[in-house]
């Protein structure tokens with residue numbers, strides 16, 4: 001077996017060996033892809049379509065990374081999406097794969113039911129009927145506009161000019177200019193009062209980059225509906241992986257410990273049940289989140305700028321807690337099961353079959369500071385906290401609760417975080433994150449302006465395929 005030192009010596013020797021012409025032609029065709037999330041899988045799938053030899057090395061025993069559906073311990077038919085949950089109707093690259101593999105879509109959320117805003121101990125019905133009498137110090141103008149009206153004027157307004165760029169993979173320049181402000185500063189600059197900012201952004205972390213959140217908001221503005229894959233979103237990476245498995249193009253249980261390159265090749269060193277192994281190709285694609293890749297590039301001859309972004313890229317801690325409810329008791333009250341709150345469970349969503357009499361999931365989706373608070377609790381306390389919050393927002397939750405599942409993305413050793421995070425001044429990292437360095441290419445949601453979306457992972461893979469095939 002080849003240990004790391006032998007491998008590096010062999011790699012160095014190979015670099016000086018004269019390469020026969022045939023090998024040089026063939027050499028162009030072998031690509032080693034590290035990471036079997038959506039980025040790595042779609043990269044391999046598209047490269048193989050073009051006639052490249054591609055192999056995916058995945059550390060875990062399953063494909064999909066942050067697209068993961070839990071079913072065990074829950075009512076059959078319920079899908080607990082720990083990661084990617086909804087597909088915006090504007091995410092054409094994601095939808096193209098859904099179509100290519102014949103996967104069934106269902107609406108993610110009907111729009112006839114009302115959402116709840118839970119603020120300072122009270123529940124308010126949002127977006128349906130008259131504007132609630134908010135328990136806040138709002139100016140007469142802010143009261144007149146209401147929550148939706150303020151969001152429209154102060155968030156959607158500035159985005160109106162960007163709408164045309166909603167489908168472009170480039171971060172729009174006017175957004176990069178806003179990268180110097182936090183979202184709070186951006187709204188303050190427009191004259192919104194402190195309480196109005198609280199109302200517009202209930203639950204969201206206002207210290208984030210305005211540009212990042214406007215990018216998310218831009219997505220919302222150009223989207224008119226969301227889908228879910230009936231039976232579970234993990235069928236999407238599952239379908240890609242099945243194609244690769246048939247061609248022997250994916251290996252599971254392979255933890256990559258180093259990625260390197262020399263003048264004539266690139267390689268990944270990995271550990272698996274059989275020991276250590278080096279896999280060499282003409283190119284390597286890193287489709288790993290930077291959070292788990294920080295120590296892998298010592299032999300990779302990366303530029304100082306690339307090393308800096310790999311070192312400094314931040315990730316949001318994200319938690320999801322799923323509560324199985326004996327029936328969807330919120331629906332007969334005209335409620336959607338969706339809420340924004342000022343509690344630790346800052347956001348509730350629901351997933352389940354149409355009939356309110358059937359079991360459904362109430363899930364709490366927590367990003368940032370509140371996820372840190374949840375992560376500090378033991379598992380049982382996280383569930384108890386979520387049940388208590390659910391009861392406050394949807395009275396009856398405690399009585400209907402049957403079973404729980406939980407996921408912390410920071411605690412997952414294969415991820416060490418949920419979504420790439422860009423603070424003020426950092427959105428300009430994206431093109432640097434994406435830039436190739438010699439024979440090493442970079443894919444993953446953190447290299448795309450659709451960061452935090454499946455579409456970001458897929459778009460980044462398509463970009464890399466074009467770069468390799470150029």
Ligand SMILES: Cc1cc2nc3c(=O)[nH]c(=O)nc-3n(C[C@H](O)[C@H](O)[C@H](O)COP(=O)(O)OP(=O)(O)OC[C@H]3O[C@@H](n4cnc5c(N)ncnc54)[C@H](O)[C@@H]3O)c2cc1C
Nearest residue numbers: 035037038039059065066084085086256444445453454457
């Ligand atoms: C909580 C949450 C909610 C989300 N909601 C949505 C949503 O509603 N809609 C949407 O479109 N998107 C959503 N996303 C985003 C979407 O899931 C991601 O953008 C996308 O799945 C990322 O894919 P990726 O290939 O870039 O990375 P990953 O999926 O992280 O893939 C990386 C892979 O590398 C593997 N790996 C790690 N270390 C090693 C190693 N040393 N050696 C080998 N393999 C390794 C991992 O096991 C993993 O499989 C959400 C994400 C999260 C976390």
Ligand SMILES: NC(=O)Cc1c[nH]c2ccccc12
Nearest residue numbers: 212216367419450451452453
């Ligand atoms: N995919 C999501 O559900 C949310 C999301 C996408 N990009 C983000 C950036 C910051 C916070 C959340 C998000």
